[in-house]
Amino acid sequence: MGTFIPNTKEEQLKMLNEIGYKDFDDLFKHIPAEAKVKGKLNLPEGKSEIEVDRIVSGLAAKNTVFRSIFRGAGAYNHYVPSAVDAIANKEEFLTAYTPYQAEISQGILQSIFEYQTMIAELTDMDIANASLYDGASAAAEACAMFKDRKHSTIYVSEAVDERIRTVINTYSFGRNTEVKIVPKKNGVTDKAELEKMLAEDPASACFLMQYPNYYGIIEDADELCKITHDNDAKFIMYVNPISMGVLKTPGEIGADACIGEGQPLGLGLEFGGPYLGFLAANQKFMRQIPGRLIGETVDSKGDRGFVLTLQAREQHIRREKASSNICSNEALCALKAGIYMSTIGPKGLKQVATLCSSKAHYMADELAKAGLERSHDGEFFNEFATKCADADKLLAALEAKGILGGLKLECGCILWCCTELNTREDIDEVIATVKEVF
């Protein structure tokens, strides 16, 4: 049996006796007998570290790790610089709790303050919070920020990833809030429809769009923002953080809040988690922001320090009136994102964004030449959809070569994604496979 209990049986018995108990049964005698487990748990016997290592490694070995990945759709295969895990796995960071005791938690508090600053810089927004669970739940929380007595309906573009929309719907089922889908047309939000829907609804709270959208297309965010604001609703952008290296930012566009999936910022694919929801907003919505916020202050000597602040928004103080119930968030993932952004710097951010865009454009051109035309017009960043006569056949052929192809969409199209990790040779190999298959 593996154990992490330091005290021996003899020591335990001595301690029990010292505080007036005969044995463990005596210690638990106050629990009603009818409540107690009869017999033993039906679980395997405990194991040594070597046995456990063997079993779990065996499970890992049953999975396929693709050598070349062209699938995104919410999880992106970016390079994780060596420094990220080496630093984030320092035990002081890894094994600490939420920094409630500021005097001995300055390291964590400062790292999150730096992260908040970097996210604000990345998105060009005024302020950012300490993190949320993932992009999809961050989207749901952002929508809830703008619900008040007079405004409650949430509008979401149909060109937003269905996974994100599902989480928004689930949260809204809880809050009894109505969610309306603004239809898409040619792969982008139907502007006329948005205009019409918002104009007809004095109770509209906000409109959420994805940038680039689920199909990879960079929508006309300026125009969508204007329509939303003209109709007295708040404008929320769900952004790909890497695209911020080149695309016009939510701050420049005038968004009220910006959220996104922080996974591309130094986190692995990890079979879907833990990821990182980031949230940034205009200053005037500071008190509607859910989750932890770290603020700068001074100590009793006047030295700079950092604390959890504006806590009266939160569940442990405001209880049933809190803006959200979130407490544990994704601090270690935020730390990783901070290290990632420090590693690449402003130059690297632009470089990685340019690499992603360039490779995707090369691939789209080559696929078109090989007969896989794009499904939509419209400018794209690093994802794009193509038509395909038999997506299953192509994806199976790629898989046989150790390549994870794009994601098959309901329409039978394939949603492709490129990152800086896809070399020209990798892309050419996909093209060659397309030519073999069709």
Next chain:
Amino acid sequence: MKLIFEKSISGRGQDIFPACDVPEVLPKVELRKTTAHLPEISENEMGRHYTALAKRAHGVNDGFYPLGSCTMKHNPRINEKMASLPGFVNLHPLQPAHTVKGANELISGLEAALCEITGMDAVTFQPAAGAHGEFTGLLLIKAYHQDRGDFERNEIIVPDSAHGTNPASATMAGFKTIEIKSNENGMVDLESLKEKLGPHTAGLMLTNPNTVGLFDENIMEITRLVHEAGGLCYYDGANLNAVMGIVRPADIGFDVIHMNLHKTFSTPHGGGGPGSGPCGCKEFLKPFIPGLTCKDGKEYTRAEKSIGNMTGFYGNFLVMVKAYTYILTLGAEGIPAASSNAVLNANYMQEKLKDIYPVAFDTTCMHEFVLCLQDIYKDTHVSALDVAKALLDYGIHPPTMYFPLIVHEALMIEPTETETKETMDEAITAFREIYDLLRKEPEAVQACPQTTPVLRLDEVKAAREPVLKYKFD
């Protein structure tokens, strides 16, 4: 200490990315005009910056961490090793099911183990943290009632000793929170409960052992009363570390539960997450479970009347890997042994402190106990906060302060099972020395800490003049 931005020098940086091997093409749209002020710093300087930050943090590996309600037990190294296996880390969540059989087998195995430990019939791993699990569980309750055509049940009963997340989660799930009183023994007041139960009761949320560390002696009666009134019983598993293998929540009448893998199942807290808050339920709630699961290694399916999704994919998978590793290690005997020793350690500390620091409820506790410093404060003006800050100078992370709300000047201590008698004895000595000092020289305790990187911080200034990011020149 300087911020990383203050160490940044224009033109410095690190070379991560290769030259572009295809023609450079950017989308033909209006592009970003501003520059993100990210740090420009060498790898060496960056490494030292974060090492300096690490030295200004306190984790379980730095010293005793008896933070009540947070179960700061040892985080086994094998967990981390397993969670860093390339066969887990490099899996795309949307890979074909037949290429991730091992991952889904692990999830199913963990589900089975957690069902056995809690007595539940199914577990969803969608929730990313404890509060997220609460929200999920309450949505299951809501969906269940609505599915039966009962839209009148809009109240969740919560004891006044509950974690703040309970009422906050109830609000997020669209319920009204109905608070019930605790009795003089710190347990649910049955009369108060009976008064509040009725046709509007959707359910009861209960932490058991409760937040003062006591096992509610009327637990069977409580769950029976709630069921009789047509409500469901929700078990807040924050304190599950007290009862694993000893009591199973489903056996004592609970219908839904959330667990904190980052507390009970030894996965690290990471300075505030990532956690994982799986939500378990009985058979009749299974049709409402969120998310996609793959049980046969072939295809993903969704429950028939699923409430939807709580997170984008399957929850915090790597945290699940760590918890599964832990459960495999401990096994059938190790799991109850962990809880037993957690309870022993708490009672040991309680017994050794209660002569000078009154305990809120003087009886056998479970895995944690609460000291009440109200009288000490009245006598000396030394508060629970002051005592907590004095512990910092001993290198001990203070207990949870000012919680639960039903105890004034509360300090909630949870040693966990992985601490030695010697560690606890040292902490007991520290507590006793602080007590001597507060009686002789209260001002000295009020002036603590003295040895930390910063002294007490001005939280009022932080809240009145919020500075939430670095201001670049």
Next chain:
Amino acid sequence: MFDPKELKYTKDDEWLGYEGDIAVVGISDYAQHELGDLVFVNLPEVGDEVVAGEAFGDVESVKAVADVISPVSGIVEEINEDILDDAALINEDAYAAWFIKVKEVGDTEELMDADAYDAYCAAR
């Protein structure tokens, strides 16, 4: 500022004064002292209805939040923008830092005069 001796008080520690027909509401010096350093207040909007005995806003300290209960029913005529910007004004002078002014005053909560309120606080 208002003379605390001339005001009426609720058991929830709000004070009520009058400027002609207009009711003026704030929180007592006892309340600001108990709450400690205030960092923020939430107030209703001009034109909102307030109801006697129901919360119309709240005050935040670093570690707590407390509802502010209206002693009267009516329509909010004016709110004190100054305390929205700087909640510390309430700590400085609770009787100058009014919260809301209410017109069309209807129902009124049961109130104490200054002496009765002082005695009520002393007994707590």
